[in-house]
Amino acid sequence: AQKITQTQPGMFVQEKEAVTLDCTYDTSDPSYGLFWYKQPSSGEMIFLIYQGSYDQQNATEGRYSLNFQKARKSANLVISASQLGDSAMYFCAMREAYNQGGKLIFGQGTELSVKP
């Protein structure tokens, strides 16, 4: 079974509007972390936001916020006030605490296109 699922291969959003990128995960580990990354065409992976499974509040970083719904096992990324520079691939990833190696498991990604 897929550990991390991103069901939206591609998304379009109008500049200055908000957009939600979906991510669901599957784990039996009570302790885990969820990450979102942005990958522009240059290929680098840019860390955006992190949510721990025990965090009481949803993580926020500037225009990025994470809509963490633990019971539904979802960790959607919300980007407010989209900018043209937000056009990129976005990856959701999970790290399970039992995994001593710190390995990240990635979803398949969502390609976001911001329209002017």
Added chain:
Amino acid sequence: SAVISQKPSRDICQRGTSLTIQCQVDSQVTMMFWYRQQPGQSLTLIATANQGSEATYESGFVIDKFPISRPNLTFSTLTVSNMSPEDSSIYLCSVEVRDRGMNTEAFFGQGTRLTVV
């Protein structure tokens, strides 16, 4: 946070040759990770590089093909050996950092875009 310098940023290599990718971190880290991203795909972990011990490889990856060195806590190399066109990918190194709140953040190098011809 951590600043990771990875080089080369890109290369075009002949099949049958080998390429060594370097990853330098601006702080000491216990574990470094090497990922592969094949064209149009997501990231897959190749191996975890631990200082002072052999790297731990994921299923489907072997040391003969992807030898890794980790001579100290700030540096690692990944070699892609006896390359074939199927090895054309982006290779990324990553480190894990704990912030003051004990949250874990994972940072990546700029990636190495490898094309094998």
